Amino acid sequence: MTDTTPAQAPAAADECLLATKDVTVTYDLTHEALHKTSLSFESGQVTALIGPSGCGKSTFLRCLNLMNREIPKCSVGGQILYHGHDINTPKENLFELRKSIGMVFQQPTPFRKSIRENILFAPKKHGRVRSRSEEDELVETSLRQAALWDEVKDKLKQSAHALSGGQQQRLCIARTLAMKPDVVLYDEPCSALDPISTFAIEETIRSIAESGICEIIVTHNMEQATRVSDRTAFFYVGDMVETGATQQIFSDPHDQRLVDYLTGRFG
Amino acid sequence: MASQVHSLDDHVSRINRQDKVATGVLTVIVGLVMLLVVAIIAYILVRGGTRALTPGFLTNPSAAEEAPGIVYQLWDSFYMLIVTLVISVPISLGAAIFLVEYAPDNWVTSAAKTAIETLSSLPSIVVGMFGSLFFVVTLGWGISIIAGACALTMFNIPILVRTIQQALEDVPRSQRDAALAMGLTRWETTINVLLPAAMPAIVTGIVLSAGRVFGEAAALIFTSGSAPARLNFANPFNFVSPTCPFNIFRPACSLAVYIWRLTSEPTDGSVEIVWGTATVLLVCVLLFNLLARLLGKFLSRRLTAE
Numbered sequence: 001m002t003d004t005t006p007a008q009a010p011a012a013a014d015e016c017l018l019a020t021k022d023v024t025v026t027y028d029l030t031h032e033a034l035h036k037t038s039l040s041f042e043s044g045q046v047t048a049l050i051g052p053s054g055c056g057k058s059t060f061l062r063c064l065n066l067m068n069r070e071i072p073k074c075s076v077g078g079q080i081l082y083h084g085h086d087i088n089t090p091k092e093n094l095f096e097l098r099k100s101i102g103m104v105f106q107q108p109t110p111f112r113k114s115i116r117e118n119i120l121f122a123p124k125k126h127g128r129v130r131s132r133s134e135e136d137e138l139v140e141t142s143l144r145q146a147a148l149w150d151e152v153k154d155k156l157k158q159s160a161h162a163l164s165g166g167q168q169q170r171l172c173i174a175r176t177l178a179m180k181p182d183v184v185l186y187d188e189p190c191s192a193l194d195p196i197s198t199f200a201i202e203e204t205i206r207s208i209a210e211s212g213i214c215e216i217i218v219t220h221n222m223e224q225a226t227r228v229s230d231r232t233a234f235f236y237v238g239d240m241v242e243t244g245a246t247q248q249i250f251s252d253p254h255d256q257r258l259v260d261y262l263t264g265r266f267g
Numbered sequence: 268m269a270s271q272v273h274s275l276d277d278h279v280s281r282i283n284r285q286d287k288v289a290t291g292v293l294t295v296i297v298g299l300v301m302l303l304v305v306a307i308i309a310y311i312l313v314r315g316g317t318r319a320l321t322p323g324f325l326t327n328p329s330a331a332e333e334a335p336g337i338v339y340q341l342w343d344s345f346y347m348l349i350v351t352l353v354i355s356v357p358i359s360l361g362a363a364i365f366l367v368e369y370a371p372d373n374w375v376t377s378a379a380k381t382a383i384e385t386l387s388s389l390p391s392i393v394v395g396m397f398g399s400l401f402f403v404v405t406l407g408w409g410i411s412i413i414a415g416a417c418a419l420t421m422f423n424i425p426i427l428v429r430t431i432q433q434a435l436e437d438v439p440r441s442q443r444d445a446a447l448a449m450g451l452t453r454w455e456t457t458i459n460v461l462l463p464a465a466m467p468a469i470v471t472g473i474v475l476s477a478g479r480v481f482g483e484a485a486a487l488i489f490t491s492g493s494a495p496a497r498l499n500f501a502n503p504f505n506f507v508s509p510t511c512p513f514n515i516f517r518p519a520c521s522l523a524v525y526i527w528r529l530t531s532e533p534t535d536g537s538v539e540i541v542w543g544t545a546t547v548l549l550v551c552v553l554l555f556n557l558l559a560r561l562l563g564k565f566l567s568r569r570l571t572a573e
């Protein structure tokens with residue numbers, strides 16, 4: 001899989017940044033929503049998770065930063081290796097973990113605060129910024145990375161709720177980047193947005209990958225997967241059916257279920 | 268073909284007629300309710316308005332020879348309200364946060380919820396009896412403001428817990444997830460994200476419940492008493508004195524209790540005072556409602572557009 005990652009970070013050359021081994025997810029103690037899934041993700045790479053509704057792709061995504069722990073009666077089996085260390089253990093400090101594995105949700109979720117405070121909220125809580133100048137710098141770099149700076153630089157004190165949906169979503173990306181994560185998870189980030197905003201978000205995702213961050217995106221939109229991702233994994237009824245370089249998945253699919261999905265026979 | 272068009276026209280006109288009748292009936296019902304409210308308010312205002320506006324009515328004690336007033340009752344009502352809120356708001360806030368954010372989904376939690384709901388339907392005279400036996404006698408506080416405030420707390424808590432619970436639950440789940448996904452703890456999420464988002468609704472709920480507490484009489488008769496207080500505003504910081512306005516261990520008589528007392532033991536000219544007091548009480552409660560709306564609007568604008 002190294003051939004698809006031209007800008008790979010040297011640290012991850014021998015082992016993957018994030019990998020899952022036989023991860024299973026069970027809801028309500030009996031319903032297994034995701035069967036043994038093993039995937040690996042590298043720095044500077046965008047991976048798309050595709051598949052019909054209810055196939056387990058979002059469930060899988062939410063394992064990666066242990067968001068599934070917030071759901072009662074949901075258990076996750078298997079190993080999730082992050083920097084070579086299994087995080088799927090009761091002892092893992094999820095609050096520490098989530099500082100370096102960020103997540104962007106389907107609906108834009110800006111807090112009821114100003115644009116500036118939205119960015120600074122978590123870094124301040126975690127004691128990462130000390131002075132006013134550090135704050136200003138963090139706000140600017142995060143917003144620039146999310147390609148939002150030019151649009152909002154004159155109204156940083158205004159409410160984040162006054163922004164358009166696409167801008168709000170980019171603010172959420174900027175907010176996540178302000179934590180300096182090395183993995184960012186996107187759960188259908190564009191499904192509530194118009195085509196122009198979607199395009200802007202896709203550009204942003206690509207440019208973030210170029211800065212060496214590992215990105216994983218769940219999407220319903222197959223064109224989107226081809227536009228933004230280096231690798232693609234196809235999920236079907238709780239199974240990870242096929243994975244490979246995006247180009248190969250879309251031009252030369254092997255599994256019949258993937259072929260059917262791509263040709264629109266279901267989904 | 269022609270008959271089909273004809274029957275369609277019939278159908279449409281029948282539906283329109285039904286719609287008009289239904290709307291008419293509902294309008295009349297709403298109109299009656301509004302008429303009732305307006306009539307009660309107008310009647311009380313007209314009967315008591317002149318008395319309430321008499322010079323000295325709001326500033327003289329009830330024992331005054333000339334122009335007896337209700338200043339002590341007014342003070343006691345507000346003071347007892349504040350003490351009640353100081354006790355009940357933190358408890359309710361804590362209980363609501365626990366129920367919404369932390370409580371595991373089991374029988375203990377559902378029993379707690381049922382208990383809170385039961386508390387809200389207890390008759391206030393029963394709460395008053397309990398308060399008199401427990402706070403006044405068992406704890407030995409005597410007939411006092413603190414005993415009255417605790418009795419009021421008992422039926423303010425269910426209302427507040429319910430409103431705060433509702434306000435917290437109305438914050439979109441995505442806000443909670445977003446904060447948790449940034450590595451914040453549940454507590455940080457609750458304090459920094461959920462509470463600010465729910466604050467307008469919480470404040471509105473608190474002020475509305477204050478209106479209810481303010482007008483309560485039955486629970487107070489046995490707990491804070493009905494004897495008109497004699498207060499000394501000249502020396503307000505002698506906290507042990509029975510005439511100290513801030514002393515929470517002295518008896519007090521609220522506006523509503525005062526109305527009850529004057530009605531059950533009428534004296535010369537007391538009818539006029541009752542109407543005047545009722546007017547003041549009503550205006551206060553209306554002001555609370557108005558304040559709740561304004562504050563809610565102001566806060567939500569402030570919190571979203573800042």
